[in-house]
Amino acid sequence: MPDRPIPTSYAHLVRVDDGKWARAAWLIAGLILIVAVPLAMGNGSIAPEWVGVAIQAQIFIVGAVGLMLLSGVTGQLSLGHAAFLAVGGFAAANLALDFGLPWWVVLPLAGLISALVGVLIAPFAFRLKGLYLAIVTLGLVFVIQHVLLRWTDISGGHRGTAVPMFNGFVDDPENMTPMEKAEAGFGREPWEIGGVFMGRDVQMYVVFLLVTVAACLFARNVLRTRMGRAMAAVGSGDIAASVLGIRVKWVKTAAFGLSSFYAGVAGAMWGWKQTYLTVDPPFDLHLSMEFVAMIFIGGLGTVMGAVLGAILFASGRPLAAELAELPFLRDSSLQEGDIVLFVFGATVIVFMLFEPRGLRGIWSRVKRYFTTWPVK
Amino acid sequence: MTEKLLELAGIGLSFGGIRALDAVDLNLEEGELLAIIGPNGAGKTSLFNIISGVYAPSEGQVSFRGRDITRADSRRRAELGLARTFQNLELFPLLNVVENILVGRHRHLRSGVLAGGVWFGKARGEEIRHRARVEEIIEFLEIEPYRSDAVDTLPYGIRKRVELGRALAMDPTVLLLDEPVAGMNNEETEDIARLILDIKEEFGIAQLLVEHDMGVVMDLADRITVLDYGRVIATGTPDEISHDQAVIGAYLGREGAEK
Numbered sequence: 001m002p003d004r005p006i007p008t009s010y011a012h013l014v015r016v017d018d019g020k021w022a023r024a025a026w027l028i029a030g031l032i033l034i035v036a037v038p039l040a041m042g043n044g045s046i047a048p049e050w051v052g053v054a055i056q057a058q059i060f061i062v063g064a065v066g067l068m069l070l071s072g073v074t075g076q077l078s079l080g081h082a083a084f085l086a087v088g089g090f091a092a093a094n095l096a097l098d099f100g101l102p103w104w105v106v107l108p109l110a111g112l113i114s115a116l117v118g119v120l121i122a123p124f125a126f127r128l129k130g131l132y133l134a135i136v137t138l139g140l141v142f143v144i145q146h147v148l149l150r151w152t153d154i155s156g157g158h159r160g161t162a163v164p165m166f167n168g169f170v171d172d173p174e175n176m177t178p179m180e181k182a183e184a185g186f187g188r189e190p191w192e193i194g195g196v197f198m199g200r201d202v203q204m205y206v207v208f209l210l211v212t213v214a215a216c217l218f219a220r221n222v223l224r225t226r227m228g229r230a231m232a233a234v235g236s237g238d239i240a241a242s243v244l245g246i247r248v249k250w251v252k253t254a255a256f257g258l259s260s261f262y263a264g265v266a267g268a269m270w271g272w273k274q275t276y277l278t279v280d281p282p283f284d285l286h287l288s289m290e291f292v293a294m295i296f297i298g299g300l301g302t303v304m305g306a307v308l309g310a311i312l313f314a315s316g317r318p319l320a321a322e323l324a325e326l327p328f329l330r331d332s333s334l335q336e337g338d339i340v341l342f343v344f345g346a347t348v349i350v351f352m353l354f355e356p357r358g359l360r361g362i363w364s365r366v367k368r369y370f371t372t373w374p375v376k
Numbered sequence: 377m378t379e380k381l382l383e384l385a386g387i388g389l390s391f392g393g394i395r396a397l398d399a400v401d402l403n404l405e406e407g408e409l410l411a412i413i414g415p416n417g418a419g420k421t422s423l424f425n426i427i428s429g430v431y432a433p434s435e436g437q438v439s440f441r442g443r444d445i446t447r448a449d450s451r452r453r454a455e456l457g458l459a460r461t462f463q464n465l466e467l468f469p470l471l472n473v474v475e476n477i478l479v480g481r482h483r484h485l486r487s488g489v490l491a492g493g494v495w496f497g498k499a500r501g502e503e504i505r506h507r508a509r510v511e512e513i514i515e516f517l518e519i520e521p522y523r524s525d526a527v528d529t530l531p532y533g534i535r536k537r538v539e540l541g542r543a544l545a546m547d548p549t550v551l552l553l554d555e556p557v558a559g560m561n562n563e564e565t566e567d568i569a570r571l572i573l574d575i576k577e578e579f580g581i582a583q584l585l586v587e588h589d590m591g592v593v594m595d596l597a598d599r600i601t602v603l604d605y606g607r608v609i610a611t612g613t614p615d616e617i618s619h620d621q622a623v624i625g626a627y628l629g630r631e632g633a634e635k
Contacts, residue, residue: 010504010511073470218493224475225492225499226485232470233479240466243428245454245483245546254489301470 016224019371038206042196049318051201052273057314058208059269061307062215064294066262068306069219072295073228074255075235076125080137081291083144084260086283088114088267090148090155093163093277100170103186107211107268114264115257117144122256126249141285148279160278163271186272208269215262219303222258231255232301293344297351299358308359316344380442381406381582382427382458382550387436389422389606396422397606400436404550404584409576411585411593414603415626420586421463423603424554427584428460429453440550455483457549461539461556463586467527473538474523477513480545481506513541517571533564540571544579551575551583557592565592572596594618602626 007013037054040046067081088110095106124136148155155161165186170176182188186207187200198206222228230251233241238248271277281287290313298309320340324330329339355361382404389397397419404410412420425431427438429450438446440456448456459480467476485506487499514520517537522530527538536556543551556572557565569592575581587593593600593614600617602610604626610617617623 010507011500013511014500014503014507221495221499222489222493225495225503226482226487227489227492229468229471229475229479230482232475233468233482235470236468237466239430239450240462240468242450243430243454243460244479244542245451246479247451258489 014224016220033209034206038198038202039193039196041202041205042193042198048201051205053314053318054205055201055208055269055273057311058205058212059266059273060291060294060310060314061212062262062269063266063291064298064306064310065215065219065303066259066266067291068295068298068300068303069222069231069262070255070259071292072300072302072305073223073235074231074252076252076255077130077134077292078137078259079134079285079288079292080121080140080144081259081263082283082285082287083137083141084114084118084263085267085270085287086144086148086279087117087260088264089163089271089277089283090161090267090279091264092268092271093161094154096164096166096170097162097173100166100173102168102170103165103268103272105169106165107265110268111261111264114267115261118256118258118260118263119253121260122249122253125252125256138285138288141283141288145280145283155277155279158278160276162276163268163274165272165275204273211265211269215265216303216307219262223303227251227254235301290344293348297348297358299360299363302360304363305358305360308363312347312359313344316340316347320344380404381408381440382584383439384423384427385437385439387423387426387433387438389419389426389431390434395606397426397433400603400606400608402601402608402611404582407576407580407582409572409583409585409596409598411587411597411600412603413587413590413593413600418603419606420603421554422606424460424552424584424586428458428552454546457546458552459543459546459548459550460552461536461543461554463554463558465535465539467535467539467542469526469528472524472526473519473530474507474510474514476527476538477510477541477545478506480542481510483546510541510545513544516544516574517541518567533560533567536560536564536568537571540568544575544581548581551581553583553585553587555587556585557587557589565589569596 037046041051063081063085067078071077091110091113092106095101095109096103101109121137121140125133128136149157164173164181166184167186167188168184170184173181187203191198191203223232230241230246231254233244233246234248234251234255241251242248270282294309294313295306296309297312298307299305317340320343321336323343324334324336324339351358380403384400384402387397387400388395400419400423402423412423414420422431426433429448429452433446436446437444440453440458445453445456468479471479485502487502491498514523517540519534519537519541522534522538527535530538540553540556553572557568560568572583572585573596576583585593585597597614599612600614601608602617602620602623609622609626610620612620
């Protein structure tokens with residue numbers, strides 16, 4: 001199917017253009033996700049449980065794309081991603097509780113606060129590489145956990161804190177009654193479209209979908225321009241990059257900042273989904289490892305890989321839980337959590353052995369099959 | 377006296393007790409093609425690493441257009457117009473051919489993370505302008521069919537050309553080529569040799585060439601410097617070098633020189 005027009009200008013050449021079939025497919029997928037899925041969620045065709053899974057997938061996507069930029073592209077292996085999510089989550093809580101800021105102001109600010117922490121961590125990556133950097137970032141998870149638990153004004157200590165998601169600016173949020181807070185909160189009024197009512201979760205799905213798409217497009221654009229190429233260059237070697245005139249330290253700093261911005265945004269989304277956050281769980285080493293596994297399974301180096309890995313992980317948990325209902329497993333002494341862990345672990349190993357390019361590798365093989373059809 | 381483009385004076389380099397380079401003097405003039413030859417382990421690649429700022433010399437001075445750059449890092453030297461290729465290819469596997477060459481344009485581009493992520497406006501305009509230059513280079517190197525291929529799927533000879541293209545995309549004043557024809561067959565070697573001459577004649581870029589293929593060196597170089605055990609044992613035109621007793625001795629052994 002040679003459906004691509006011959007490029008006639010450089011403006012044409014720099015476009016992301018996979019041909020008219022791919023464009024049609026993206027359009028249809030987009031319409032399904034933004035129109036059909038919310039309607040199906042609203043009228044109950046999609047179980048509320050799976051609405052939660054979809055929102056979790058969106059949070060994972062934003063987080064995984066962030067880690068992909070840092071570890072998958074720039075080659076700076078980080079086990080500290082959960083720490084940046086925590087910073088974003090608690091920043092979101094406090095920006096709303098103390099300053100009464102609406103969610104659409106909190107979202108970028110939570111990202112920026114997390115990015116600031118990321119930029120401060122970046123100098124460790126100037127000298128440390130590979131596993132040594134991984135150990136430092138692993139330490140970061142414990143440091144941030146400790147600081148947050150002790151700083152009870154921010155985190156509420158072990159009790160945790162509410163994460164309000166206000167629709168608009170709120171005056172004096174500290175003296176509001178819980179009732180008033182709820183009134184100002186996101187999703188209070190259901191949306192009605194063609195007789196279908198959509199509650200808070202469905203509205204959140206729609207809003208997060210826009211955030212997720214924006215996050216993916218931004219990352220895609222970064223990767224096809226100057227800084228993204230510099231990141232990929234640094235990812236394969238400091239020397240070759242610097243010989244080409246790239247400021248390696250600056251690129252690493254930018255990668256840490258950008259990656260933790262994404263993590264901060266994902267943390268804020270996480271807080272809003274839960275409405276209430278504690279430090280641990282969820283923001284522990286286990287979550288960091290999950291993000292690393294997501295980008296590995298998805299396939300390192302591309303946004304699509306991060307997206308596929310994140311979706312697999314978000315939907316993997318309920319799927320593995322269904323697996324636990326199988327007779328021979330149900331009667332065993334295994335807990336549901338054990339089975340979930342086992343399935344994830346086995347999946348990672350299988351991918352490393354048989355498809356090191358990840359889900360993204362499978363995807364490009366499928367794509368090639370169709371673009372070269374009927375030639376094999 | 378004309379100002380030397382690139383000048384090395386009294387360069388020494390030691391790794392522990394090993395003396396890799398000793399009192400090396402070298403100069404490269406505008407538009408000149410200077411080859412550095414010598415037996416294995418003579419210090420050719422070390423010299424390249426000193427010129428491109430990967431190693432700092434133990435003693436001596438490197439200057440570029442009369443300016444001391446001994447302490448300048450690789451990035452600074454790249455900005456001054458020094459470009460190099462590597463003996464073992466250093467292409468970026470995450471990027472395709474066009475993108476690899478575009479990395480060479482890095483110092484001419486300005487957009488940061490934010491402008492890049494937004495795409496429309498500054499970044500797009502820049503990408504279009506510089507894509508035009510990259511396409512010229514692709515055409516010059518005759519690698520059009522491979523334009524959007526992943527670099528690790530390409531044949532060796534093509535990969536070498538892509539790396540050359542990436543260095544050319546920097547619009548350098550000096551191009552350092554570390555064994556550009558190593559491991560190539562005759563046809564590939566001839567193609568690269570022709571490209572090296574074209575780079576000199578069409579673009580007027582001064583080149584410093586490390587190469588083992590004597591045929592290529594003798595045919596292409598304006599001047600040749602011979603290194604042996606980290607010292608310069610001769611400098612001269614290809615004709616002078618091929619008759620130099622010290623050089624013949626270094627390559628064939630002392631007895632060879634005496635005969």
